[in-house]
Amino acid sequence: MPAGTITAIRQQSNDPQRVNLFIDGAFALGISLNTLVRERLAVGVHLDEAGWERLVASEQADQALQKALRQIERRPRSIAEIRRYLQQKGFSEETCAQTIARLRELGLLDDADFASRWVANRRALRPRGVRALRAELRQKGIAPAVIDAALESEDDGLSEGERAEAVARAALPRYAGVADWAAFQRRLGGYLLRRGFAADLIRPLLSRLWQELHPGADGLD
Structure with missing residues (x-):
């Protein structure tokens, strides 16, 4: 651990929100301004081994929080998604837990x-x-x-059958030209299955839609 006295703090040229820390004249660590302020670092401050370990942990926590915030800015995330993301970035379980707790406290993870x-x-x-x-x-x-x-x-007041029919009718123009019942059943039925509707709802719905498209058709086996 580079224990010693901070001799310089220089802003990074490619990121104004980060600085480079020099201890006893040698580069020691790049940290965020958040960490700098939180740890009350300044030229002349002496860091012993425990202080250095606290600084590294503080910087890790800040990096994890900033990365998590950028993910949440892109779209809402679940707790598990953020945990998996931070784990993939190599953060410790303790840092992941601290970051999630902070985001929940801020109301950003729910x-x-x-x-x-x-x-x-x-x-x-x-x-x-x-x-x-x-x-x-x-x-x-x-x-x-x-x-x-x-x-x-978030109940929309519709039954599952009504939802299935609404989805089927919205997609029907794509399948209306299918002249064969088996192909119609396979293609539109597969579409509805992929959208999570149960087979026992799909079969009678397909029969009804096919009859509307082909009045008097039979042989729906």
Whole structure:
């Protein structure tokens, strides 16, 4: 550990929010202005081994927080997503936990809010079945109870069958020209399955839509 006295603090040329720290005339570490202020560092301050370790930990915590904030700025994230991201960046479990705790304290990480917004956004812009929504949120690391609460709080008043029909009718122009029932069933049915609707809802819906397209058609086996 480069214990010693801080002899210079110089702003980095490529990042005005960071400085280079020199101890006993030699470069020691690049740190953020946040760390500089938080640790009350200045020329003439002496760092012993414990002080150096505290400084390194403080800088790691600041880097983790800044990286996490940039991820959240791009789009809302779940707690598990941020944890995985920080782990991939090589931060320790302790630093990950501290960063998540700080973001939750600031109100920037909230799985309940994330899940509710996810369901509302999907239902408004990319409708899909409950199974798909549950699977997506599980992949985001959201707890089952939180998923249940989000689905309940963002209830659009439609049954799953009504949602499936709305999605099917929106997609129907793409499949209306399919002249063969088996191909129609396979293609539009596959589309609905991929959007998380159950097979027992899809089959009668496809039959009804096919009959509308081809009145009097039979042989729907």
